[in-house]
Amino acid sequence: MITVAIAKGALLKDSVARFKAAGLDFSAVLDPDNRQLMIPSVCGRGRALLVRNADVPVYVTYGQAQLGVVGLDVLKEKQLPVAQLVDLGFGGCSMAVAVKEDSGYLRASDLPPHCRVASKFTHCARGFFDSIDLPVELVHLTGSVELGPITGIAEAIVDLVATGRTLRENGLVAIEEIFQSSARLIGHPLSLRLDRGELQSIVDLMRASEIDIAYPS
Amino acid sequence: MALQPPSGLTELNPQQVAKNYRITKHLADVYRLWGYSEVSPPRVDRLDTLMAGGAIPSTDIIKLVSDDPIGLRPEMTASIARAACTRLSEIPRPLRLWASGTIFESRQAAEGGHLIEEKLVSGVELLGSKGITAELELLSMLFEALKTVKLNKYHKPRLLIGHTGLMDLLLSKVEPSIKDNVRKYLIEYDRLSIEDIDESDEIKAELIQVMECRGETSKVLNTLKSIYGDQEVIDDLMRLFTQMIPLARGQDIDLQLDPTFQPHFELYTGLVFQLVCRGAASPVVIARGGRYDNLVYKSGEKKDQAAGVGFSFSIDEIRELMSEELESEPVEDIYLIAYGKTSNLEKALDFQRKLHNEGKIALVELEECNTEDEARFRLKARRCNRLEWLK
Numbered sequence: 001m002i003t004v005a006i007a008k009g010a011l012l013k014d015s016v017a018r019f020k021a022a023g024l025d026f027s028a029v030l031d032p033d034n035r036q037l038m039i040p041s042v043c044g045r046g047r048a049l050l051v052r053n054a055d056v057p058v059y060v061t062y063g064q065a066q067l068g069v070v071g072l073d074v075l076k077e078k079q080l081p082v083a084q085l086v087d088l089g090f091g092g093c094s095m096a097v098a099v100k101e102d103s104g105y106l107r108a109s110d111l112p113p114h115c116r117v118a119s120k121f122t123h124c125a126r127g128f129f130d131s132i133d134l135p136v137e138l139v140h141l142t143g144s145v146e147l148g149p150i151t152g153i154a155e156a157i158v159d160l161v162a163t164g165r166t167l168r169e170n171g172l173v174a175i176e177e178i179f180q181s182s183a184r185l186i187g188h189p190l191s192l193r194l195d196r197g198e199l200q201s202i203v204d205l206m207r208a209s210e211i212d213i214a215y216p217s
Numbered sequence: 218m219a220l221q222p223p224s225g226l227t228e229l230n231p232q233q234v235a236k237n238y239r240i241t242k243h244l245a246d247v248y249r250l251w252g253y254s255e256v257s258p259p260r261v262d263r264l265d266t267l268m269a270g271g272a273i274p275s276t277d278i279i280k281l282v283s284d285d286p287i288g289l290r291p292e293m294t295a296s297i298a299r300a301a302c303t304r305l306s307e308i309p310r311p312l313r314l315w316a317s318g319t320i321f322e323s324r325q326a327a328e329g330g331h332l333i334e335e336k337l338v339s340g341v342e343l344l345g346s347k348g349i350t351a352e353l354e355l356l357s358m359l360f361e362a363l364k365t366v367k368l369n370k371y372h373k374p375r376l377l378i379g380h381t382g383l384m385d386l387l388l389s390k391v392e393p394s395i396k397d398n399v400r401k402y403l404i405e406y407d408r409l410s411i412e413d414i415d416e417s418d419e420i421k422a423e424l425i426q427v428m429e430c431r432g433e434t435s436k437v438l439n440t441l442k443s444i445y446g447d448q449e450v451i452d453d454l455m456r457l458f459t460q461m462i463p464l465a466r467g468q469d470i471d472l473q474l475d476p477t478f479q480p481h482f483e484l485y486t487g488l489v490f491q492l493v494c495r496g497a498a499s500p501v502v503i504a505r506g507g508r509y510d511n512l513v514y515k516s517g518e519k520k521d522q523a524a525g526v527g528f529s530f531s532i533d534e535i536r537e538l539m540s541e542e543l544e545s546e547p548v549e550d551i552y553l554i555a556y557g558k559t560s561n562l563e564k565a566l567d568f569q570r571k572l573h574n575e576g577k578i579a580l581v582e583l584e585e586c587n588t589e590d591e592a593r594f595r596l597k598a599r600r601c602n603r604l605e606w607l608k
Contacts, residue, residue, distance in 0.1 A: 063499025083406035189406040190500050193475050194375060194493060200429060 002046035002198065005059040005068035011183050014090040015069040018185075019048070022205035057082050057186060066191040066199055072181040073160055077121045083187040086207045091183040093162040095124055096174040100149045108176040109134060111156055118148030119158035128158065128178045146170040225324075225332030236536045241317050241339045243365035244530060248315040251358050253341050256314045258296035260321075264288050269295040270515035272484040279323045279333055289321035294342060294484060294509060294527055295516075301344045301525075302517040310345025310522065317532075340506070340529025344513060347524040349453055352488050352508065353460055355526045359492070359504065360468055366503070366535055367542055372494040374503075375471040378434075379478035379489045382450035383441070387427055387476060390420050403428055403477040427476050434458045434474040441476060457488070486511045488526070494538055501538050504530045552579035553601035555592035560607040568605060579605070 004024065006015045016026050025042040028034055029050055037050045049065055054077075056070035061080040068082075071091050075084070097108045097117075105111055109132050118139040119125045129136045139154050141147075146166060148154035160181065161167060161174050185206055192199060222228055229237070245255070264286040267278050273295070278288040290296060293316055301312055317339035326332045341358065343351050356376075368374050387403065388396050395414055402410040403424065411424050423444055430437050435458070441451055458472065465472050470492075480489055487508030493500045506528025514523035552572055554565045565581045572579035580599065586592040589606045596604055 081405065084409040087409060184409070187406070188499070190493065190502075192406050193377060193478055194473070194500055195431060197431065200431070 002067070002202065003049060003065045004046060005049045005051055005056045005065035005070075007053040007056050007070055008050055009053060011053070011069060011071065011091045014088070014183065018069070018088055018206050018209055019202075021209035022202045024048075024202065054078060060186050060188050063188045063191060066188050067202065068186050069183055070186060072179070072184055073121060073124070075184060075186065076127075076179070076181075077123045079123060081189065083189045083192055084184050085187050085203050086185040088183040088185055088206070092180070093160045093182075094174075094180050095121065095158065095178040096161045097128070097156055097158055097176045097178065098146075098149075098161070098167050098172045098174045099156045101171050101173045103149070103155070105156070105175055108132060108156070110175075111136070115155040116148075116153065117156045117158060118145050118154035120145055121158055121160075124178060125158035146172055223333055224326065224330070225334045227335070233536060236540075237337055237532050240366070240530075240532050240535055240539075241337070244339045244362050245315065245317065247358065247362045247365060248341055251313070251341075251354075251361075253313040253315040256297060256300060256316050257318065258290070258293050258300060258316055260290055260319065261287055262290055262296050266295055266299050266516075267291065269298075269482070269484055269512050272512065273482050277323055277482075279321050291322060292320050292482065292484070293318065293338065293340065293529065294525075295512060297342050297527075298344070298509070298513050298516040298525055301342070302513065306517075311351070312344040313341070314344070315339075315341040337532040338529040339532055340504075340527055342525060342527035344525045345522060346526075347510070349457055351524065351526045352457055355506065355528060356457075356461055356490075357464060359506070359528055360464055360470065362530070363468065363470070363492070363504075366530075366539065368494060368539075369542075370469060372538065373471070374469070374492060374494050375473055376465065377478050377491050377493055378454075378472065378474050379476065380450055380454060381479070381486050381489065382448075383454075383476045384479060386441070386445050386448060386450065387424060389445075390423070391416060399424070400479075404479045406477070430476065431473070434462070434472055437474045437476070480505060480507070484509050484512055490528075496538060501534050502531065503534050503538065504528055548602070549578060550603045551601040552577055552603045552605050553582055553592070553596055553599050554579055554605045554607065555582040555586045555589075555595065556607040557586055557588065557592075564607055568607060572605075 004019060006012060013030065016030055019026055023043065024046045026039050026048040028039050029048060038047055039050065040047045049059055051059060053070060054074055056068040057075060057078050057080045059065040060068040060082045069088065073095055099105045111134060113135050115136055116139050117125055117136045118141050120142060122138045122140050125138055139148065145157045145159045148157045149172060150170060158178065164174065167174060185203065187199065261281060264275065264278065267273065267288050267290055268275060273291060277291050280288045297314055297316060305312060319335050319337050322334040322336060324332050343355055384400065388400060391399050399414055406428065408425060411421060414421065427441065430440050438451055438455055454474065461472060478489065480491065485507035487510065489507035490505065491502050492504040493502050508526045510524050513525040514520055554568050556565045569579045569581050580601065582592065582595060582599065592606055593604055
């Protein structure tokens with residue numbers, strides 16, 4: 001039995017579509033009335049664990065799920081030993097440093113040393129500011145990070161930016177991109193090493209479906 | 218909150234300790250049959266020994282506060298290799314040693330901070346033999362020892378085999394400046410990072426092909442031959458597998474050659490392997506080992522004689538994996554000696570001595586019982602299964 005971990009929320013619909021293209025149909029999770037967290041595939045070969053975004057790599061790390069779909073942002077933040085197999089292309093966004101529009105800061109390196117930076121992604125933020133040799137105090141927030149500069153709790157934020165609309169509507173502007181993120185197919189390394197072709201065929205089909213989407217016939 | 222052990226450490230209950238004892242005893246019986254002598258390396262050792270000549274990072278070792286740089290052993294091979302090259306250096310080679318005891322692993326906890334894990338291991342070391350014959354003896358003994366664990370078909374045991382020489386071969390075509398990174402990506406099975414390295418498409422495709430290469434060992438070796446040509450390491454592995462395949466088949470163990478498999482500690486310079494079983498929810502590694510000639514050399518042995526191979530079983534993993542099977546093993550009779558008003562404790566102790574002399578497990582009910590029925594009622598509470606009622 002193949003177990004896959006899929007994230008609730010923005011990545012769910014595309015994740016289900018890509019697994020379906022690889023022969024594992026978990027469409028039942030898209031039913032608004034569904035309350036089940038473990039759903040068998042239509043073919044009976046697999047089952048899906050419906051979990052929170054940040055928990056996908058945790059289930060894969062411990063081997064409870066052999067495969068999973070999660071954003072690169074979560075992988076970079078959690079730093080868990082999972083195998084990155086396919087860039088699935090959807091769920092595109094960027095991890096960026098943003099400040100108040102009228103702050104006058106044009107680049108991250110313009111920020112004053114030891115200023116406060118609010119973020120849900122403190123590991124990514126720490127890595128970035130270390131890379132530009134700028135010491136900052138990180139303030140961990142779990143959501144509505146845009147409020148940081150507005151309330152004055154922080155000079156800047158590090159957050160995911162998709163369309164930029166939330167930033168604009170809150171008077172913020174992105175001044176530096178840290179990395180581009182998209183959904184990744186990940187795997188449990190030991191399960192992949194022990195695989196006799198079953199997992200690999202799913203990985204290959206999911207990679208092929210990415211090409212089909214990019215170059216439709 | 219009541220007093221608790223440090224985070225990560227577990228206190229075993231008597232049943233778990235009894236199972237550990239049974240598993241280690243059965244394994245030790247096999248080691249002795251093969252002529253191995255028991256040694257007892259220290260749990261606390263000097264950091265320069267524990268770091269195994271740089272193979273084990275200092276961050277993986279739990280240090281102790283002391284004037285000397287010392288720590289708790291994260292594995293036992295380094296201390297045994299040191300002993301073999303110093304106190305035991307006069308003993309003719311090959312030197313066959315076994316040891317069992319706890320090791321201490323240090324890792325980052327999910328919520329931050331460090332976890333210390335204490336694990337029971339039991340394993341062997343064969344020192345002073347450079348040829349493939351040492352690997353053959355080691356793996357044959359691993360299979361024999363495995364019989365005592367009594368795995369069944371559900372567990373689907375599989376021996377995952379790699380070789381540091383194969384990894385060197387894979388990296389031979391890669392630009393030297395990125396070799397360390399590529400090695401890391403291959404070990405982590407990180408295909409996306411391999412696709413991103415600054416190398417030709419041909420080299421990237423080869424690396425991915427080898428990383429994903431699965432199936433019969435002969436097929437994997439032929440794939441490697443087709444890419445890298447005739448190589449000594451491939452010929453050695455072919456010879457090893459020719460001998461090992463029938464042995465493994467006899468015990469329903471799958472052999473799988475995985476060119477990019479390397480263990481966490483960079484202790485090994487040659488064959489590396491781990492024995493993986495199907496667990497209730499995820500694969501479980503129950504044994505690991507390999508060749509560590511460099512470690513023996515760094516421990517003080519002459520270059521031409523520096524050779525060592527070994528493996529160790531993870532007893533805690535086996536206990537959890539085989540929990541049900543171990544429960545069903547026949548239990549020994551345990552006697553409860555109880556007495557009523559017409560007898561006394563002294564007579565009970567005399568009777569206990571008699572049973573002990575017969576090699577039976579017996580304990581005395583210290584409280585006087587009013588009736589035999591009452592004594593029988595206490596049997597279960599005292600975890601005994603036989604009653605001796607002194608009238």
